[in-house]
Amino acid sequence: MDEELHGFMKSFAQLAKLADQLQEHPKGQLLAPVLAEHLGVHPSEVPLVVENFGSHRLADANIVMDQLTGVDPHARVIGLAGRERHHFDLGDLVGIQSEFGVLGEPSYTTLAVGPGKQQRFLSFGIHLFTTGQTPMAVLLRQANPEYGRSEASLEVLCADESLADSFLAAFREKLNSTSIYRGQVISFKPSEYSESNAGISFHQREEIGGDQLILPAGLRERIEEQVLGIGTHRELLKAHGSHLKRGVLLYGPPGTGKTHTVRYLASAAKEHTVILLNGNTLSLVSQAASMARALQPSIVVLEDCDLIAEDRNFSHGPQPLLFEVLDSMDGLDPDADVSFVLTTNRVESLERALVERPGRIDLAVQIPRPDFEGRKALLRLYGSKLKLTGETLDAVAQLTEGTTASFTREVIRRAILSAAVAGDPVTERHVRVVAAELMDDSATLTRNFLGGTEDPGLPEKQQDGESYGSFGWAPQTGSRSFGFIADDASNSAGMPQSPDDD
Secondary structure, X not given: OOHHHHHHHHHHHHHHHHHHHHOOOOOOOEHHHHHHHHHOOOHHHOOEEEEEEOHHHHHHHHHHHHHHHOOOOOOEEEEEEOOHHHHOOHHHHOOOOOOOOEEEOOEEEEEEEEOOEEEXXXXXXXXXXXXXXXXXXXXXXXXXXXXXXXXXXXXXXXXXXXXXXXXXHHHHHHHHHOOOOOOOEEEEEOOOOOHHHOEEXXXXXXXXXXXXXXXXXXXXXXXXXXHHHHHHOHHHHHHOOOOOOEEEEEEOOOXXXXXXXXXXXXXXXXXXXXXXXXXXXXXXXXXXXXXXXXXXXXXXXXXXXXXXXXOHHHOOOOOHHHHHHHHHHHHOOOOOOEEEEEEEOOHHHEOHHHHOOOOOOOEEEEOOOOXXXXXXXXXXXXXXXXXXXXXXHHHHHHHOOOOOHHHHHHHHHHHHXXXXXXXXXXXXHHHHHHXXXXXXXXXXXXXXXXXXXXXXXXXXXXXXXXXXXXXXXXXXXXXXXXXXXXXXOOOOOOOXXXXXXX
């Protein structure tokens, strides 16, 4: 080594030593000595065991941890200061050379625990407690996708490795049986960072009686029997080796009442966990199926499933989300008390693999446009406070031939609004006038958007009620296409139809 290089390296070493001496030491007590005192050994000498779980289970994990640590009256929770705590795991924070682990206050976050209910939970903190005679330290941290942590986790330090394993086994068992989501109606909301960090929204379970679900005779009972009745007889079915998991498909034009039927099922299934997926949350079907399995009896609803289950012949090749749906439906144990309820406006485009295999879709129910008697029933339902006469019911029902349930609801709403704008009390005349205006040829496009006499985007032959030819599907014949039941509801003359939009 030449003299010039040797001099440079010597000067650099002195500079580094001086910088280290001038470095500001952490302000506050370091974590490592506190854990060493609690564990009876330096934490760097104890193996670290990490248990990951879904970010949406943070509240449940807090409840379980409180149960497990509550047996120790001296249990306490400590926190850490500084942003470094998000970058390093517990092993890094208590390393011999580490000065990042500085004690601070535990961190908390507020989470929803029900419709309109919130509660504070630990989001970053270390539980110090004793199990039996053995001390243990458990760091509970929430998911932080912005720091590369897509899942929540427990980080366990315990000198007795078998005890650490037993503790985590107890944690998993309790997490499977403890959940704030059990028996609730919930939906996912995607995260801007990661699908796995999706949050959960709670929905008020609506009270919808049978008189508010107007369907053709026997159709409501058939749907209820498949979605809810099977669970009622689960023990008998299991004893005979029959499967419990099932799939129900509700199909028909937009606005005929598919979504309202789903709402009714959620209302009737008081003890069920109902998980709603639609739009961009359909991509979270795997997480939903996993939750449904843990929280059974449960119902997983996939609205407008054609968005991800379109047949490959109609698209540009296989769709990854479709395979997730199939895997989720197939992955459940046969004795899982889980119902998949799918809705679609475009039954002709559904992927063959979704509908043709028994055990995926067990019952397909067509929700058609209401006939004359059905439209009268809807007018009575939506206009119950207007006390419409039989003459008006007949006239408006006759005038609005070919429309859907959502269209009838809009007629009543516009009649009330029209009277309010004019400063008049609502009368039958307003209902007749609004119906006539919407059925006029000049309002064709508006009428169709409201659930009128045509389905935008469908071929004309399908507007006339012909069977869909794709894959041999023939709903109007009631045939058993591809191993599932296709129930024809369109030939139930005189029977009212379901209210509400889809």
